[in-house]
Amino acid sequence: MVAVAHPTALRPAPAFGEAFARVRGTLPGARTTALSRAREEAFARFVRVGVPTSRIEEWKYTNLAPLAASPFRLAEPGRAEIRQSEVAHFRMAGLCEHLLVFVNGRFRPDLSDPDIADDGALPKGITVSPLSTAAEPELGTVASALADSEEYPALALEALNGAFATDGALIEIGAGAKLDRPLHLLFLFDTLPVPPAVGGAQFLRTLIVAEEGSEATIVEGYGTLGPAAPGAWTNAVTEIHVGRGAKLRHYKMQIEDHQAAHTSSTVATLTADAEYNHFVLASGGHLARQEVRVNIAGRNAKTNVRGLTLARGHQHIEHRTDIHHDAEGACSNQFFKTAVTGRAHGVFQGKIEVAPGAQKTDARQNSRNLLLSDRAVADSKPELIINADDVMCSHGSATGDLDPNEVFYLRSRGLDDAEARALLVEAFAADLIDAISEEPVRGHFRNQFARWLDAGLEA
């Protein structure tokens, strides 16, 4: 791999260009001039900026070189026949969700709620369309969002996503509309159709527009069907607009297999009085990086951005946040926890930026790391850029291991060492999971956490 114009980036392998030339005529919106042009521009941007290296601050901890050098190809479609029972593992218990399933970057109506994309399946004023079957005006929205993207080395993978996105959900919550149940977007990677060494990449692009006074809960899930596949790469971008006074709760669960690569971004823009709550649990992937950027563009908006990393073995899992206060009187609260064992590496890079004039900002950030083995590593890097004088900003970070006094206390009551440690790790994460306000979603995350713990902490 040869360095490009940016000394901080790697020139993408020719396979990227070859793949784009091969598939661009078949991508959603290929016949929509605006979108196909936006895709070409996005790809050109990606080629110009290259793949970021650790010399770009945002990518300091996550090494993409192996990904950039690996033979790039789009994932094959998933199996034609996938049993509901295979998907059940990733679903919320009970019939309490609206479900859209995508497999290997393609919408799967056979696994989704019947008629979910049709009028009448959802409460009035709410529409959901898969990108692959979206109509002209919706594709235009995607095109203009894509055309607005900045050319910036750190955003190279988002540009790549814009070029290649094969599917995703376009969601509109109309003014004043309320979604009755959580909408669950399930993005699965099926490794069974091809030999496990092959993998491939899937690109997903989701757009959520919550208009004035609306309210909704949306859950994004990422998981693997079939055995672990080292070449499998999921790249996802979710763009969100929260309108005046609208409330959006957005939960994300990334539980792909331990050999997968996952790079995703959530980019939210808040208008006045909007409320955006984000929680991400990440326990999947050999290399996983989840980024959340919130641009507070309206006064008195509120956002909570929280995350939990659970990593074992050789996993590298990173969360990066960037909360940009561009308007007065807004409140942001970040809280991230990382529990790492084995030789895993957990990273939290959290940024707060307060623009000049964003007075009365209240911005907080906190991270806690729990090291469960001698070889596990956790990095926390706060970054505060404050350009206004009448603000409250704070950050804190703490790293430690389990308290031997606590372990002994529990053992002295009859819990064995593994039970005691598991209970303490559960306690470490409890407040984050308990903060999920909707019971079915909370239960879903709690179950997933319990599954992670059941696999043992000594990995």
Added chain:
Amino acid sequence: MSAPTSAMLEIRDLQAQVGNKVILKGLSLTVPAGEVHAIMGPNGSGKSTLAHVLAGREGYTVTGGQALFQGRDLLDMPPEQRARAGVFLAFQYPVEIPGVPNATFLKAAINAARRERGETELDAIEFLKRAKATLRKLKMDDSVLARALNVGFSGGEKKRNEIFQMAMLEPKLAILDETDSGLDIDALRIVSEGVNALRAADRSMLIITHYQRLLDYIVPDKVHVLSGGRIVKTGDKDLAVELERTGYAGLAA
């Protein structure tokens, strides 16, 4: 090794150290089943070390001697095995554990012991029924169950919570390490009533205390004086009263 014995706890010539500091220097003591024994002694005599060695805390090295629990080598068992076999230590300083609800923890502890004995596990309903009845006896509020383990508890509440756990776990041998410290007179009475209610023919207790006051409420069958890492004197309950009058000064090891 040793023949079965009727003693609940038999300690023979126990020697233990923390780091290089020798603390127990040949301690011998026998507690028959159903008896309550008190261990008194000045600060630094090794009272808490004895409690921790019996419970299996890391950091204490046993360099000689034995401790047999119902004839079994206690010192060879990991802490959780001792607990499941029926040994309970009421901590002098109960640990606060944020995020772990009392009920979750206690139910796990009870079921660990039940599994060990081949009994069926308690379900949530049966557990709650027993827990609430026990709390009532100890004049404790049900809200304790949902609260995080000892978090935000006053000193007295923590000690009462230890006795609550003891009552729920129904140990064969209970070791109370300075349970009276930090208790006001009302709390002392409640805790003592709780302990007395648990006295039984098949349960023994070892009560470690600095002061005689607790023994007015929990009347022991025997009192041992620990000084310089050895038992230097053994008597009945009157020995505690005498010590209160004369102090430990006259009892050089």
